[in-house]
Amino acid sequence: MDRFVWASGLLEINETLVIQQRGVRLYDGDEKTKFDLGTVVLSTHRLLWREQKKHDCCIALLLSQIIFFEEQAAGIGKSAKIVVHLQPIPPNKEAGPYQSSKYSYIKLSFKEHGQIEFYRRLSEELSQKRWERISVSQPMQSPGRSQAGRVRAAGIVGIERKLEEKRKETDKNITEAFEDLSKLMKKAKEMVDLSKLIANKIKDKQGDISEDETIRFKSYLLSMGIANPVTRETHGSGTHYHMQLAKQLSGILQAPVEEQGGMMALTEVYCLTNRARGMELLSPEDLVNACKMFEALNLPMRLRIFDSGVMVVQLQSHNEDEMIASAVETVSERGFISSEEYAKLVGISVLLAKERLLLAEKVGHLCRDDSVESLRFYPNLFLTQD
């Protein structure tokens, strides 16, 4: 930790931010430091750490001082870490938080995760070494490069050997996993080819395949994750699974959708359903395919797609004309209204408020005033007055 210097936290001109991660604690070797909660910042030139609450407490390290670094996996009760091994301390180093340290390495402990991405970017920066090519305005504390580069502490050779062994071991595991993966993919490809063959047969012999068999085929495609090449009007991409799902959903969603005024955006439905399930979650496509079956199954809900592309689940009992009439009444009472104001008034999301006002405009009951300030809706006086 004695390699760090106090810093202002501001980047120099030509020094670029690469990535930052909050929730990081610093270790001096294996010991926790008092820098226990902050944001670690990687730039093209430095590694900085800034205290989370007090932004003016900031320390920095030059990337050129890093010899190498490695991951330390998370354990029970322990966050994942990155161990950074550093060059010996340079003679003309500026003031920093530690006068001296018995360790030549520090650890970054990622209490709020982010180590995967940080590790990746750090690797990139250390291999590209952009700080050697891009000079910054303020001369940063430089460790007298030529000297420090040549001096290799004795312990480093042993560390490098350990690293090499670990790398070989990991490589072996990775190779085996990838080999198995390739074999698996070859078999999966056979399934894809077979399904294409069958799909072509179905296309050619339209009448001779029973409804049941088509549904069976679709469920096979679903299991493999193969896109359905044969689209049928009757069920779309639906399978028995989706039919069951549709019935389930219509039961679960009745109350929440009613509470929201008869309409709920599909993204909200997705979150609601999956949060309730906890596991064996639905994919977005599962949800859409199930909702598409509402009508065919005579369930009291519909999937509706607005012109903007926004998809909602709507109660069958939802009376469009009533909604429009009430919207127009509200607007007339107030003179004009924006989507945000209307959303607040009625207690629905801004997205749906906008869609409702747009609908009223579509049928000609409202007019818009589109300015930079906001989009406002007015009653359509052309229609009502002479």
Added chain:
Amino acid sequence: MHRRGVGAGAIAKRKLAEAKYKERGTVMAEDQLAQMSKQLEMFKTHLEEFASKHKQEIRKSSQFRVQFQDMCATIGVDPLASGKGFWSEMLGVGDFYYELGVQIIEVCLALKHRNGGLITLDELHQRVLKGRGKFAQDVSQDDLIRAIKKLKSLGNGFSIIPVGGRYLVQSVPAELNMDHTVVLQIAEKNGYVTVSEIKSSLKWDTERTNQVLEHLLKEGLAWVDKQAPEEPQYWLPALFSDLYSQDVTPEEADESLQ
């Protein structure tokens, strides 16, 4: 005298022939479907074997996930298409990405009032990680991108926009064409952009510049600072970096303005 082709016997014979033709047709498809069903069972066994050896690898290694997804894409398989798919059920990839989808939606919704529905992938990543908490597994930006691609099917306008070196994630159905994106690219450097900057770098006329900026303002993606020294500055909240701004809730902002 027997007349050919007429009579109950002939009709019955014809009916039998028709039935046989139909049967043959269905038998052919039945054959293939049975074959597929058998092969599917075999494949499932292979997948189970693979899962028993490598399921942990997929969970822990984001690099392996990338490799896995790329290979699936090459052969024409989407492991994330359905929660009922083999991949999802046996390798557990589904729940991982679908839950991530929920977390992404929630973050975007929470910040929409501030950035109009546009956020950098970096900021989204940070906030999702924060929301996941200490004991959850780490996610990479590649994981986020794949989850977002799946969210597109929900119709809310989820898309990923490359801007200079970064990615922006859009979560509202606002229309952003190439003119808008290129202005976002210019704004990326400082977080804001001015009319003269646009005109000089892109050689546009005033009309076109104003149209684009007005659209961004209307969609809530940009705010205008008319009190800037030389000319109005159009700021994009999506591009604000944590390094230069502090996290303030709407309530705190209101308070500070009083």
